[in-house]
Amino acid sequence: MSVQQHKKEAPRKVNCKVITVSDTRTKETDKSGSLIIxxxxxxxxxxxxxxxxxxxxxxxxxxxxxxxxxKEIDVVLLNGGTGIAKRDVTVEVVQSLLEKELTGFGEIFRILSYLEDIGSAAILSRAIAGVSYGTAIFSMPGSSGAVKLAMEKLIIPEISHVVREIRKDSK
Incomplete structure (x- = not known):
């Protein structure tokens, strides 16, 4: 079956949870979380x-x-806490929960970041995605530029397809 056929069979709407990891942001100042939503x-x-x-x-x-x-949530999307400072542990948390990692997400995110936005600083950029408890997880850096890039180029185009692939095992 082709990717196009998979996408045709994917759900049109998925239910999401958005998590912003930050010691300083509030719902009023959370530009990246608001952008994801x-x-x-x-x-x-x-x-x-x-x-x-x-x-x-x-x-x-x-x-x-x-x-x-x-059971109402299909996808958890995180932003923030992905840097290399000691307190940045989002990637380690997500890794500890994953049953399957979508390694291509982080790889392609860094390539796009390098080409379109931040150049060699992309090596500091950590992003991870995968599946845990039958739920898709996407974790991206907390800057609104990084969120826009990840959402526009990777997550929005594939979110329904990912959910379709996860659900097909539970039928």
Whole structure:
């Protein structure tokens, strides 16, 4: 079956949880979380939950796991906490929960970042995606430029396809 056929069979709408990882942002100042929500809604997906959590391993893990275990949520999208500073642990949290990693997400995100935006600084950019508890997870850097790039070029074009692939195993 072709990729085009898979996409035709994919759900038109998926339910999402958005998590912003930050010690300083609030719902009023969270430009990246708001951008994710806006882009999802513009593409007819629904926001089932939205949280802002601190850069703390256990707090992030609990928020992600809660989203993955909620049967109403198909996709958890995180932004923030992906740098290389000591407190940046989002990628490690997501890695610890993944049953399957979509390595191409981080690889292509860095290539696009290099080509379209930040040049060699892309080597510092950490992004990860995969599947946990039958739920897709996408974790991207917290800058609005990085969010726009990941959402526009990778996540929005494939989010329904990813959910279709996960669901086909549960039929």
């Amino acid at each position: 806006k882009m999802l809604e513009e593409n007819d997906h629904s926001i089932h939950d939205y949280d802002i959590v601190t850069d703390d391993y256990e707090v992030i893990k609990e928020a992600v796991k809660k989203g993955c275990l909620d």
